[in-house]
Amino acid sequence: SGRFLLVCNHLHNVDPAFILRSFPKKGIAFIAKREAGKMFLIGPILKQLCCQLINRENDREALKTILKCIQIIKEDKASIAVFPEGGILSEDGKLHHFRPGVFKMALKANVPIVVCTLKNTKDVVHNILHLKPSSVEMKVLDVIAAQELEGVTTVDIAHQIHQMMAQDLGDDYRPADEEENT
Secondary structure (H helix, E strand, C coil): CCCCEEEECCCCCCHHHHHHHHCCCCCEEEEEEHHHHHCCCHHHHHHHCCCEEECCCCHHHHHHHHHHHHHHHHCCCCEEEECCCCCCCCCCCCCCCCCHHHHHHHHHHCCCEEEEEEECCCCHHHHHHCCCCCCCEEEEEEEECHHHHCCCCHHHHHHHHHHHHHHHHCHHHCCHHHHCCC
16 A cells, blocks of 8 residues: 555566556556657657656756656655666666666655566567467565665665566576676
8 A cells, every 4th residue: 555666677668568457556657768758659648647757868857857756656646667777678688787766766755665577578569469479477576665775775775676686587587797697
C-alpha cells in the first residue's frame, strides 16, 4: 500500500506495458528518455500516463526531472518506475551498470523500493508479428522498506539492487565483463 519507487531491468520498449499490466491499480508513472516524447503515438501516451521525460545529456535537467518525480510521489499522484541502467534499453539483453541518482527519489520521498526483473520481452514484438506466443517472466524480488534506506548512499543502494537482479537473472543476462569478475 502507498507509493513506491519501482526499479527493473530494461530489455525492450514493451517493458513498461508489462509493468503497467502487472500493477494495474497502482498508478505508476515512468521516467522516459526525452526523445520518446516526440515519437508518433508514443509521446501522447507518455503524457497521458504522467511520464516524466529526462534529458540524459544534461545533469542539471535530469535533476529537475528527479525532483519533479519526488513531488509526484509526495503528492500521492503516482508511484514512479525507472530502469536504473539509464540507457535506452539493453542492446545485448544483459544487465548493465546502474545510475545511482535515480535512487534519490526513494530517499527524498521516503518510500520503499520495489525491485523487479523482466525476462524475454525482446521477442514479444517479433512473435506477435509471426503470430507466435511469448513467455514473459516478471518477478518482484524484494520490497526494500524506506526505513532500511536511512543512512545508506545511493551508490550502495544501486550496488545492492544490481546484485539482487543479477543473481535472479542469471548468467544469460550478465555482461561478459561481469562474468569474468564473479
